[in-house]
Amino acid sequence: GAAVTTPWPTIRKTPGERAQANLKNYEAATSRFRWEAARAELAGLPGGGLNIAHEALDRHIQAGGGARLALRWIGRDDQVREFTYAELAAQANRFASLLSSLGVKKGERVYSLLGRAPELYFAALGTLKAGAVFTPLFSAFGPEPIRARMEIGEANVLVTSEALFRRKVEAWRGEVPSLRHVLLAGCAGDPPSGALALEPALAGASPTFETERTAPEDMALLHFTSGTTGRPKGAIHVHEAVVAHHITGRTALDLRPGDTYWCTADPGWVTGTSYGIISPLTNGVTLVVDEAEFDTERWRRILREQAINVWYTAPTAVRMLMKAWSQDPRPYEAPALRFMASVGEPLNPEAVTWGVEAFGRPFHDNWWQTETGGIMIANLASMDVKPGSMGRPLPGVEAGVVERSPDGSVREIDKPMAMGELALRPGWPSMMRGYLHEEARYRKCFADGWYLTGDLAMRDSEGYFWFVGRADxxxxxxxxxxxxxxxxxxxxxxxxxxxxxxxxxxxxxxxxxxxxxxxxxxxxxxxxxxxxxxxxxxxxxxxxxxxxxxxxxxxxxxxxxxxxxxxxxxxxxxxxxxxxxxxxxxxxxx
Incomplete structure (x- = not known):
């Protein structure tokens, strides 16, 4: 395993940094951890049941936190719109009321095809409140991938902008028989035939809504994997996933109530939903959302002016910042910044240590998949960082390195730094419950009590995992x-x-x-x-x-x-x- 002979020294955390972290002692937290206790930190619906939107919004309002800022949205033109938890809940209620008035029932599929607009957040939370299933699509998709995902998931409602609809959907809209309603944000005049203008419809909808009584195992989210081959797979996630979203936000991202948090991932992807909407709101933070595309100077400004405490971004963005830095190595002014994390693909050791040079602290890489629904392995705030490693399994997660035998059985490899397939013991709340309409494909992911990730990894003698590559x-x-x-x-x-x-x-x-x-x-x-x-x-x-x-x-x-x-x-x-x-x-x- 040459990965561990890298010239990158371990970045040691000081006693002060350890004492400040939410999770102070990894071993103690891991031995004590129980998912039932994590579940007990959430409110549940009055009278029984569990609903993601209730935990993200109403729980705080009922506890007297309605006036706290939930969302600060920065438009491309630097226009700012702010929503407290109470205001965001009212907007989500309006969206849920609108769905109800359109006859959308519990379990039906609401797709969003929007950029980072406030309406996206209203739609995501309102869909969950109404007991419908939220399916985000990336707004830069072309017509074919949009159509394929809407056909596979039998979309009933599409929320998009007038511009995206005309460019990417209008031509084939009538050919998806399940699609009954199209809601359009940003209509300049009358909406196209068969569509509804979203803003006036929301303005006329009731700002109060009794959250649909959803059970923990009811489908809540349908996320399509950006599979490298074959048709996209729809990973099914349930309301119970919120237990993992909530606790991993606190342990892996070190989120605290009142933090100002910036997740740069687009909500069209699982990171942008799990950690761009759900986890930060259940943890009572202020979510900063930037509508604009990546721009080095703009990002510098947001980190400084918005006083970001916790920043979650992608390796590609980190490398683009490093590229700009190589020409203009000004220190970043981000005095409020406490924790930086990265996900999407492994973060190169150079990028981890560049964080120390540019920000005075390392980037903390972590690992998870669309299928796992939440962070599984991470470099925690209190842990020493080994640049290039994805860290250690979170409390409540059991990971191993295994090899598959020709007969299909699986055995764990105990030898440090032996390469094998990364596998997890099922049982965490955000585990996918299936691939939509693909039961056989789903079953192939499991063997001998393990979920097989398809990623190759090594584990060192201290329990840190090292990513090797996709098996293929x-x-x-x-x-x-x-x-x-x-x-x-x-x-x-x-x-x-x-x-x-x-x-x-x-x-x-x-x-x-x-x-x-x-x-x-x-x-x-x-x-x-x-x-x-x-x-x-x-x-x-x-x-x-x-x-x-x-x-x-x-x-x-x-x-x-x-x-x-x-x-x-x-x-x-x-x-x-x-x-x-x-x-x-x-x-x-x-």
């Missing part, structure tokens, strides 16, 4: 199993490299050889001299067996819209294979 990304070369992340991290140590992606290409002798694709920081020229320098750097750090045999320069690397590098697409292009489902691909410059 791992490269087998001359008897070595090579994880792309390890090679990419080493390439990123080089001063010229902004991003790297590594794939295996067929080779008659070695089986596969490693090829790397790199995007350079500004001020560096692609060329033979730099290529040789990078190859030499990788060989020195990794050894000839693991280092890339070839390096290609790219302007940008293909990524999903949630920021994951699409290695399989690079491989398909190299080998002239079909590119597969590109619905989650960001537009790219080639």
């Amino acid at each position: 990304d791992v490269i087998k070369s001359s008897g070595h199993l090579i994880g792309p992340f390890e090679v990419e991290s080493v390439l990123m140590e080089h001063a010229a490299v902004a991003e790297a992606a590594v794939i295996g290409l067929p080779d008659p002798v070695a089986g596969e050889v490693v090829k790397a694709f790199v995007a350079l920081k500004a001020g560096f020229e692609a060329g033979e001299a730099l290529r040789r320098d990078l190859l030499g750097h990788a060989r020195k750090r990794l050894g000839a067996a693991i280092a890339p045999k070839d390096i290609a320069f790219r302007q940008n690397l293909p990524k999903t819209r949630s920021g994951k590098i699409m290695r399989r697409l690079l491989k398909a292009r190299e080998l002239g294979l079909p590119e597969g489902d590109l619905s989650t691909l960001e537009s790219e410059e080639r």
Whole structure:
């Protein structure tokens, strides 16, 4: 396991930092933890039942916290709209009342296709209050991925903007038989035929609504995975998931009531829903939402002016900030910032330690999946950080490294730093309850009392987990199993490299050889001299067996819209294979 021989020293936490953290002692918290106790911290519905929106909004209002600020929305033009918990609840109630007046029943599917607009938050919480199922879609999807997800999930209601509807939905709207209602935000004039203008409809709807009595196991959320191959899978999550959203926000993200919190993930993805809406609100924080796209100067300003305490972002964004920093290394002025975390794909060690240089504290990587519904493994505020590691399992989560036998059985590997598949013992509240209409595909995820994640990992002697790669990304070369992340991290140590992606290409002798694709920081020229320098750097750090045999320069690397590098697409292009489902691909410059 070369991952642990990295030159990155462990970042030690001071006694003061440990004492300040919500979870002060990992071992003690883990041995004491019970999910039933976490559940008891939530109110439940009056008279029985559990509803995510009730825990996110009404619980605080009933406890006298209605005047606390829940949402501060910053528009592209810097216009600010603010909503207290009581005001946000009233807007959610209006949306729930509107659904009820349209005849939308418990369990029906409400899809959102919106940018980061206030209406998205009203719709998400109002849908849950009404007992309907909320399904977020990413607003940058093209018409085909939108339609596929609406057909698979049998959408009954679509909430979108007039502009997105006309551009992406109107042409085929009549061909999805389950779709009864289209609610349009931002209508300039009369809405298109068969659609309803959202703002006037909300204004006319009742601001009081009795939350539908939902049971803990009732479906609440349907999240489509950005699957790298095949049709997107709809992961089913239930109201009970809020127990995990709430407690992991406090343990993994160190959220405290009254914090100002910024999650930069788009609510079209699971992170933007679980930790961009539900977890922060159940934890009583003020949520900062920026409508605009990524911009280095704007982000600097938000961190400073909004006095952000906790910031949750993605590795892609961190690397873009690092790229800008390489040209303009001004210290970040973010005196209120207490905790920074990252998710989406593994965070390279260089990015973790860059946090210390730029902000005076490291980024804390964590790991989870659409299927797990919430954070499972994390670098906690009180824990020493080993750059490049995804941390340790949260209290209440049991993780292991396993190997599958040809007969389908699974056994745990105990040896430190042995590579195997990351697996979890089922039983946490936000575990998916199925893939919609794909029971066989769901059952394949489980064996011998484990949920099999499809990710390869290693666990060190102190219980820290190290990500190796997706099982189907791992490269087998001359008897070595090579994880792309390890090679990419080493390439990123080089001063010229902004991003790297590594794939295996067929080779008659070695089986596969490693090829790397790199995007350079500004001020560096692609060329033979730099290529040789990078190859030499990788060989020195990794050894000839693991280092890339070839390096290609790219302007940008293909990524999903949630920021994951699409290695399989690079491989398909190299080998002239079909590119597969590109619905989650960001537009790219080639």
